[in-house]
Amino acid sequence: TEAPLESGSAPASALISAPVHRPRRLRRTDALRRMVRETMLTAADLIYPLFVMEGEGQQEEVPSMPGCFRYSLDLLLDEVKAAYDLGIGAIALFPLIPYHQKDNAGTESYNPDGLIPRAVRAIKQAVPQVLVITDVALDPYSSEGHDGIVQDGQILNDETVAVLVKQALAQAEAGADFVAPSDMMDGRVGAIRKALDAEGWINVGILAYSAKYASAYYGPFRDALDSAPKFGDKKTYQMDAANTEEALKEVELDIAEGADIVMVKPALAYLDVICRIKQHTNLPVAAYNVSGEYAMVKAAAQQGWIDEQTVMLETLISMKRAGADVILTYFAKAAALALRERGARKNL
Numbered sequence: 156t157e158a159p160l161e162s163g164s165a166p167a168s169a170l171i172s173a174p175v176h177r178p179r180r181l182r183r184t185d186a187l188r189r190m191v192r193e194t195m196l197t198a199a200d201l202i203y204p205l206f207v208m209e210g211e212g213q214q215e216e217v218p219s220m221p222g223c224f225r226y227s228l229d230l231l232l233d234e235v236k237a238a239y240d241l242g243i244g245a246i247a248l249f250p251l252i253p254y255h256q257k258d259n260a261g262t263e264s265y266n267p268d269g270l271i272p273r274a275v276r277a278i279k280q281a282v283p284q285v286l287v288i289t290d291v292a293l294d295p296y297s298s299e300g301h302d303g304i305v306q307d308g309q310i311l312n313d314e315t316v317a318v319l320v321k322q323a324l325a326q327a328e329a330g331a332d333f334v335a336p337s338d339m340m341d342g343r344v345g346a347i348r349k350a351l352d353a354e355g356w357i358n359v360g361i362l363a364y365s366a367k368y369a370s371a372y373y374g375p376f377r378d379a380l381d382s383a384p385k386f387g388d389k390k391t392y393q394m395d396a397a398n399t400e401e402a403l404k405e406v407e408l409d410i411a412e413g414a415d416i417v418m419v420k421p422a423l424a425y426l427d428v429i430c431r432i433k434q435h436t437n438l439p440v441a442a443y444n445v446s447g448e449y450a451m452v453k454a455a456a457q458q459g460w461i462d463e464q465t466v467m468l469e470t471l472i473s474m475k476r477a478g479a480d481v482i483l484t485y486f487a488k489a490a491a492l493a494l495r496e497r498g499a500r501k502n503l
């Protein structure tokens with residue numbers, strides 16, 4: 156009954172022996188695909204990074220991050236509430252610091268009445284259940300745009316760690332649930348853990364940016380905070396993009412120093428690193444879907460070249476599939492909304 160492939164040749168059924176296994180059987184319908192889906196993405200997996208600035212009633216879109224805003228404190232609270240209502244349990248805060256408050260030692264970073272401590276207190280009052288994560292690093296506060304104190308063109312390690320400790324303590328004092336050192340100075344996780352414990356903040360956790368690479372994917376974030384380095388690059392403290400063994404070393408050190416969650420950053424170009432770290436540790440692993448990854452999807456979608464929602468979900472699920480338990484993403488709200496619309500187990 157089969158039509159010949161071409162005149163004179165045998166019928167297809169004679170050329171292909173019937174396979175015993177037909178994997179396509181499990182792909183036949185949507186319900187079936189959902190049933191056997193191996194990896195799941197939920198709003199509870201997501202951490203929403205937010206940019207905060209001084210002022211009232213103001214929000215500014217970040218030009219290289221369409222749909223992402225810097226919010227004054229009052230509007231930030233609305234955004235946090237909206238995210239929490241969508242099932243997003245955690246936010247990460249990043250400040251836009253006016254230039255006149257920046258200096259080489261990043262002294263504004265540990266001002267107890269600075270923008271971040273005020274934001275933490277306001278959020279804890281307005282949405283007490285939401286987990287608040289604060290970034291520990293000097294760059295938003297540094298006149299040099301570096302994550303540490305600069306001397307003769309070098310980034311000082313131990314002197315910087317002393318400032319980071321003060322910054323983490325100010326954040327804990329304000330009510331942060333987790334502090335997240337993103338600076339890549341050696342020994343900072345241990346120093347922060349010791350200081351938190353000494354001051355009685357035993358329940359404040361450390362989300363360590365353990366494998367943080369020197370990446371051009373951070374460009375739009377530096378636009379958002381006006382924090383680009385004034386000279387050079389960050390390659391003497393952030394990791395070389397070619398390395399994985401070194402990522403395992405950084406993770407081991409951070410765990411030994413007291414990290415509660417370890418992070419890989421960026422995520423999309425480093426899925427192999429996420430995968431290896433997940434196999435290497437029993438701590439939760441976080442992945443940071445960074446600003447440049449967000450910007451690329453937005454830009455292509457705006458051109459009509461890709462389907463934004465589907466690419467967004469496909470990207471986020473790839474990070475979970477690689478082994479991430481938690482994802483920081485500027486898409487958090489959009490993803491939570493899409494997951495709600497699509498319904499249970501319908502991530503793709």
Ligand code: PBG
Nearest residue numbers: 292294337372373376445446447
């Ligand atoms: C700074 C910091 C950066 C990001 C998070 N914390 C930028 C940098 O290291 O230059 C980047 C996040 C993103 O690109 O989304 N300590």
